[in-house]
Amino acid sequence: MNRNDVYDAVWKRRSVRKYTDKPIESDKVNALRGSISSLNEASGLTMEFAEEFESFRTVLTVMFKNVRSAIVVKGRTDDPHLREKCGYYGEQMVLEATALGLGTCWVAGFNKRSGSLNTKDDETVVCVISIGYSAEEISGTSSIPDAPYRKTKSISEFLEGNTDVPDWVRAGVKSVQFAPTAMNSQKTRFQYADGLVTAHIPSGKLNMVDLGITKLHFELAAGGKFELGSPGRFTKG
Numbered sequence: 306m307n308r309n310d311v312y313d314a315v316w317k318r319r320s321v322r323k324y325t326d327k328p329i330e331s332d333k334v335n336a337l338r339g340s341i342s343s344l345n346e347a348s349g350l351t352m353e354f355a356e357e358f359e360s361f362r363t364v365l366t367v368m369f370k371n372v373r374s375a376i377v378v379k380g381r382t383d384d385p386h387l388r389e390k391c392g393y394y395g396e397q398m399v400l401e402a403t404a405l406g407l408g409t410c411w412v413a414g415f416n417k418r419s420g421s422l423n424t425k426d427d428e429t430v431v432c433v434i435s436i437g438y439s440a441e442e443i444s445g446t447s448s449i450p451d452a453p454y455r456k457t458k459s460i461s462e463f464l465e466g467n468t469d470v471p472d473w474v475r476a477g478v479k480s481v482q483f484a485p486t487a488m489n490s491q492k493t494r495f496q497y498a499d500g501l502v503t504a505h506i507p508s509g510k511l512n513m514v515d516l517g518i519t520k521l522h523f524e525l526a527a528g529g530k531f532e533l534g535s536p537g538r539f540t541k542g
């Protein structure tokens with residue numbers, strides 16, 4: 306999928322936890338599977354698309370309704386950047402699914418003991434992303450793309466008070482305001498000095514997932530690439 310379609314999805318995406326019975330059409334499933342395999346190749350992750358996954362009832366909490374498909378976001382346990390990569394590449398899939406008209410939700414609170422996740426001995430499942438057609442009413446929409454529909458940290462908070470930044474940095478942070486984060490915690494911070502941006506976040510398993518997600522959102526708007534890690538430097542492309 307082209308980069309503009311993925312970037313447009315930033316403003317449209319919101320977490321969807323309740324789904325209709327409508328199955329995902331096979332051309333869309335094929336497109337998602339194709340993207341998953343190229344992203345796995347690029348990252349070393351082992352994400353999988355799980356269709357008509359009967360056991361989601363035992364995997365997800367009661368907040369979720371009618372989940373029939375999901376992306377299992379996982380990789381090798383010994384990958385030192387496992388969680389950040391899961392965030393980055395998983396969010397790429399979230400945005401592609403959004404562009405295909407599908408609803409998604411990142412899920413960290415799944416039942417990790419459920420045998421149905423089919424995990425190999427050397428793998429860790431970091432998150433699950435539920436995926437399907439939304440059965441939710443759209444409410445609380447604000448004047449997108451100016452502000453997300455739910456609470457967000459201000460651009461100044463993300464920049465730790467340094468608002469004297471070029472437009473491309475501001476655009477990057479605006480895209481981050483729309484990114485999903487665990488419990489909407491929005492803990493990634495961006496420093497700008499001497500033309501250089503770095504992203505950092507306190508250590509913690511879910512924070513690392515959020516770091517990957519928010520770096521992708523920043524990159525899509527600002528144009529460029531972050532190195533892995535916290536702090537991680539941004540190179541404008």
Ligand SMILES: Cc1cc2nc3c(=O)[nH]c(=O)nc-3n(C[C@H](O)[C@H](O)[C@H](O)COP(=O)(O)O)c2cc1C
Nearest residue numbers: 319320368411412413414484485486487488489514
């Ligand atoms: C790493 C991660 C884990 C999450 N885990 C859950 C979860 O277990 N259950 C849930 O209902 N939502 C979960 N979410 C969704 C967040 O609550 C949601 O992204 C956040 O509230 C912002 O709302 P939005 O995604 O609609 O913009 C998770 C999000 C992320 C990024």
